[in-house]
Amino acid sequence: MHVFADQANLDAYLSSFLWILKLTGASAFLALVLGVLLAAFRVSPVPVLRGVGATWVSLFRNTPLTLIVFFCYFGLFSTLGLSLADDLDLNNYWLGVVGLSVYTAAFVCEAVRSGINTVPAGQAEAARAIGLTFFQTLRIVVLPQAGRAVVAPLGSVLIALCKNATIVGTIGLMESSNVMKDLINSNGDAVIPIFLVFAGTFAAFLIPTGYLFGWLANRLAVKR
Amino acid sequence: MRIKRVAAVAMAAALTLGMAACGGDGDGESGSSAKGLVGKAQSQKKLVIGVKADQPGLGLQTGSQYEGFDIEVAKIIAKGLGVDAGNIEWKTTVSNNREPFIQQGTVDLVIATYTINDERKQKVNFAGPYFIAGQDLLVKADSPLTGPEALDGKTVCSVTGSTPAKRIQTDHPKAKLQQFDSYSKCLPLLENGKVDAVTTDDIILAGYAAQDQYAGKFKVVGKPFSSEPYGIGLKKDDKAGCEKVNEILKAAAGDGTYKAAWDSTLGKSGKAAPELDTTKLTNCGS
Numbered sequence: 001m002h003v004f005a006d007q008a009n010l011d012a013y014l015s016s017f018l019w020i021l022k023l024t025g026a027s028a029f030l031a032l033v034l035g036v037l038l039a040a041f042r043v044s045p046v047p048v049l050r051g052v053g054a055t056w057v058s059l060f061r062n063t064p065l066t067l068i069v070f071f072c073y074f075g076l077f078s079t080l081g082l083s084l085a086d087d088l089d090l091n092n093y094w095l096g097v098v099g100l101s102v103y104t105a106a107f108v109c110e111a112v113r114s115g116i117n118t119v120p121a122g123q124a125e126a127a128r129a130i131g132l133t134f135f136q137t138l139r140i141v142v143l144p145q146a147g148r149a150v151v152a153p154l155g156s157v158l159i160a161l162c163k164n165a166t167i168v169g170t171i172g173l174m175e176s177s178n179v180m181k182d183l184i185n186s187n188g189d190a191v192i193p194i195f196l197v198f199a200g201t202f203a204a205f206l207i208p209t210g211y212l213f214g215w216l217a218n219r220l221a222v223k224r
Numbered sequence: 225m226r227i228k229r230v231a232a233v234a235m236a237a238a239l240t241l242g243m244a245a246c247g248g249d250g251d252g253e254s255g256s257s258a259k260g261l262v263g264k265a266q267s268q269k270k271l272v273i274g275v276k277a278d279q280p281g282l283g284l285q286t287g288s289q290y291e292g293f294d295i296e297v298a299k300i301i302a303k304g305l306g307v308d309a310g311n312i313e314w315k316t317t318v319s320n321n322r323e324p325f326i327q328q329g330t331v332d333l334v335i336a337t338y339t340i341n342d343e344r345k346q347k348v349n350f351a352g353p354y355f356i357a358g359q360d361l362l363v364k365a366d367s368p369l370t371g372p373e374a375l376d377g378k379t380v381c382s383v384t385g386s387t388p389a390k391r392i393q394t395d396h397p398k399a400k401l402q403q404f405d406s407y408s409k410c411l412p413l414l415e416n417g418k419v420d421a422v423t424t425d426d427i428i429l430a431g432y433a434a435q436d437q438y439a440g441k442f443k444v445v446g447k448p449f450s451s452e453p454y455g456i457g458l459k460k461d462d463k464a465g466c467e468k469v470n471e472i473l474k475a476a477a478g479d480g481t482y483k484a485a486w487d488s489t490l491g492k493s494g495k496a497a498p499e500l501d502t503t504k505l506t507n508c509g510s
Contacts, residue, residue: 074409078416088379088400172384172403182385185320 003187003194016179017201022093023165023175027100028158034101035108040138042113053109061106065167069099073171089173096168104161111153115146148220155213159206176201261332261458261465265305273298274317274331274457278406281431281490282337290314292431296485297354298335301456304472319386323347326457333469334457337428339387340506349462350455350506351469354482355498358448359388360426362433364414365440369421371447375399378420381410388424391450407432415441425452427490434492455506466508474502 004010041053060068072095076082084094119142127137169178180198184191265271275294276283283294299309317325317336325331326348337357340350361380363369369378376398382389384403392399402419404410410422411432422429426448433442458465476482477500486497 074412078413078418081416088402092402169384170405174403178384178403185385 003183003190004197009183012174012179012182013197016174016176019093019168019173019175020162020165023096023100023168023173024158024162026097027104027161027165030097030101031104031108031157031161032154034105036112036143038105038109039112039116040135040143042109043116043138045134056102057106057109059106060103061110063103065099065103065164066170068103069096069167069171072096072099092168092171092173096165096171096173100161100164100168103164104157107157107160108154111150111157112143112146114153115148115150116142118149119145145222148222151220152213152217155210155217158213159209162206162209163202259464260462262305262468264332265302265307269307270311270313271302271305271307271333272313272315272331273302274315274322274325274334274336276318276336277316278408279337279428279431280435281492282428283335284431285314285316291489293355293427293485293489294335294337296489297456297482298333300476300481300485301333301335301469301472304475305468322457326459329459332458337425338455338457339452340455344457345509347460348457349460349466349509350457351466351508352455352473352506353453353504354456354473354500355427355454356501356504357425357427357452357454359391359423359450359452360429360448361421361423361445362414362429362442363421363445364417365443367420367443369445371445372396372449375421379418381407381413381419381422382424383407386424388450392423395449411438411442421445427454430490430495434490453504460509463508466506470505470508473500473505476500477502 004013038053038056041049042057044050044053073092076098077084077091077095083091084098085091123141123145124137127141132140166175166177169175174182176198180194183194187194261271275290275292275298277285277290279292282292283290284292295314298312302309302312315325315331317331317334322334322336322338323344326334334348338344338350339357340353344350361369361372361375369375372392372395375392375396377400379400379402380392380396381402381404382392384405389401389403392401402410402413407422407424407428410419413419414422415438422432426444426446429444432438433444456469458469473482476485482500483497491497
């Protein structure tokens with residue numbers, strides 16, 4: 001453990017996981033908003049919106065995340081000149097958030113859509129019968145029930161997102177995988193301890209998250 | 225029944241071990257008749273040489289072909305050892321696996337922009353240096369950037385965790401550092417003006433600048449701020465092999481083959497062949 005006794009290494013380790021948390025937090029929020037919107041598109045009566053939703057999902061769900069993040073950096077930033085922050089690290093961070101969000105939104109969309117399918121058709125029919133519009137039906141009747149059914153799958157998406165956040169390291173953000181590589185390069189005698197600390201940190205975050213979502217899913221489930 | 229099965233497995237294991245032991249003995253004997261680099265070259269007329277595959281001008285792989293200055297130097301060494309260029313087996317190495325490749329005998333020699341330093345000398349033996357590189361900056365052809373002291377507030381691109389990147393962080397903390405896993409990713413950014421400079425050894429930068437798609441767009445600043453002697457790595461205990469390689473380098477400096485190797489590769493960028501200073505050659509760990 002002599003590696004982490006060094007203050008500089010310890011700081012690098014802590015800041016790397018802070019980046020992971022920030023990436024996960026911002027991307028989870030954006031992906032949830034975007035994903036629910038896309039799910040609404042996919043079940044909407046407007047063919048164009050259904051097409052947009054379906055295209056988004058098949059495009060981003062089937063593209064490797066590394067490519068999406070690269071495109072955000074080399075396409076949006078380098079070639080098209082879209083700069084999201086003046087600070088170099090912050091700019092890389094936000095470009096990473098964009099990539100992670102559009103990718104994860106595809107998975108959120110499919111999870112939410114499967115939840116919508118668990119709501120009996122009679123509910124939507126009844127809502128329409130009392131004169132609610134499509135979006136009112138969705139907002140007041142269908143989504144609250146669908147959301148409760150997909151707590152557990154959304155938990156899995158969140159856990160995957162947290163691990164996927166390490167991909168942003170490929171565009172230069174010093175997050176956990178980059179810092180781990182760096183520490184291993186300069187401490188060749190402690191490869192396994194370093195690896196275990198980084199893997200263990202992820203496990204320490206994510207195993208409780210999994211249990212939390214399992215518990216929530218039980219509590220919130222619509223009893224039918 | 226179960227006992228029989230266990231016994232059979234134990235027998236098989238014992239047999240395998242026994243055979244492995246025999247194999248080990250055999251290797252030992254053939255090894256003693258052809259010892260080290262010189263012995264292997266003489267008896268087998270073949271060499272495995274580790275080179276870089278992604279550095280234009282130095283070691284670049286296109287298809288199954290390798291070309292560059294390192295490759296030409298490797299051919300000179302092989303010829304001096306009595307091995308035809310056609311009998312060299314090229315093996316791609318990256319910065320992190322050069323020591324393990326030598327230690328495990330995966331390669332006989334490493335000629336791959338391999339800086340001689342004390343830490344590496346603990347693990348491998350170095351012949352050479354055959355070239356002295358230095359960290360420098362690659363900038364746009366019309367850039368006003370004059371050297372590392374002008375980097376404050378500027379963005380520099382380099383490889384994550386590499387020695388050049390670390391030097392920028394410690395010596396020029398006010399420079400902003402964009403890091404990737406390879407230098408080739410830095411070049412489009414430099415072209416688009418998203419970074420102000422790319423930094424690593426001058427010879428590597430010259431190779432990138434000389435690539436066809438970037439011809440005339442970039443220039444190397446030409447003020448090296450470190451010294452990186454490139455050596456030829458071989459097994460730690462192979463002193464005879466190391467001395468032989470140094471002899472070959474000395475001869476190549478005298479008869480013009482070294483200059484020819486430069487002219488046919490990096491010399492194309494217009495840079496004159498450097499002098500191979502034979503007084504600086506390593507003492508091979510003695």
